[in-house]
Amino acid sequence: MSAGPVPLEHTMPPRSDVDEQGYAVLRRLVGDGGVVALTGAGMSTASGIPDYRGPDGRRRVQPMQHGEFVGSAEARQRYWARAFAGWTGFSAARPNAAHVAVARLQEAGLLEGIVTQNVDGLHQRAGAEEVLELHGSLDRVTCLDCGEPVSRAHVQEWLDVANPGFLARTATSGEVRPDGDVVIDPGAVRLFRAPRCLVCGGDRLKPDVVFFGGSVPRAVVEQAFAMVEDASTLVVLGSSLRVMSGYRFVRRAARLGIPVAVVTRGETRGEGEPLVHLDSLLGDVLPRLVEDLLGP
Incomplete structure (x- = not known):
């Protein structure tokens, strides 16, 4: 793989239409710190790695x-x-603006941990540390x-x-x-x-x-549950949550009264768990969030 993350200032997208009320909730939750991120395939689409499902949720x-x-x-x-x-x-494939933003939030101490369903290693290449790879690499x-x-x-x-x-x-x-x-x-x-x-x-x-139909190792699942249970907020990034492998962590957070925020294009699975759902591109939301919370 090619080396080195893309600097955030070189990947800032133009501002686009975002649900400002929902964005304000997300900014407050992340700004309070103690966040755990659950990331899915939507994190890597801007890097040229497609997801299994489009915005309509169909495979x-x-x-x-x-x-x-x-x-x-x-x-x-x-x-x-x-x-x-x-x-x-x-x-x-290289890390995109969303990967770099997540690494910046972690470096600043606002993001405590990352649980990723992706198998591409782009979080680590963007500078993130202690990434729990739910589905391997x-x-x-x-x-x-x-x-x-x-x-x-x-x-x-x-x-x-x-x-x-x-x-x-x-x-x-x-x-x-x-x-x-x-x-x-x-x-x-x-x-x-x-x-x-x-x-x-x-x-x-x-x-x-972990291919479809396979099982995530129990030790990895337990580690992910422990991370979620210690979080102040669970932020889901780029996942439709159609697969129970990721959705179970949202259910656990909601059961414990931990706020859940979702940023992904299209519909997302959930029975009222998310406090806020931004139907937006991660590249439009996360670099802006970093700029608002940490400065340029």
């Missing part, structure tokens, strides 16, 4: 399913062929048979050697999907050599992420 792409990946060598071959073709674009790969960990960069090197000329002769959709892969011709997939573990020789190498 736009079919993600890899955990059971299919674990149980089918053909599914693993398809995933790794697509991921190999998409890695250059995915790894080139595409930077890491694990053998499901022997547990051997390996970096995604090394797997990319192996695949390049095992599939010479594959990228040059394979047509892709061009758009990187949320799992870090791209759509490619099925005929090319059938010729692709998927990675094998260098320790046990098994073919069940899996990116260290």
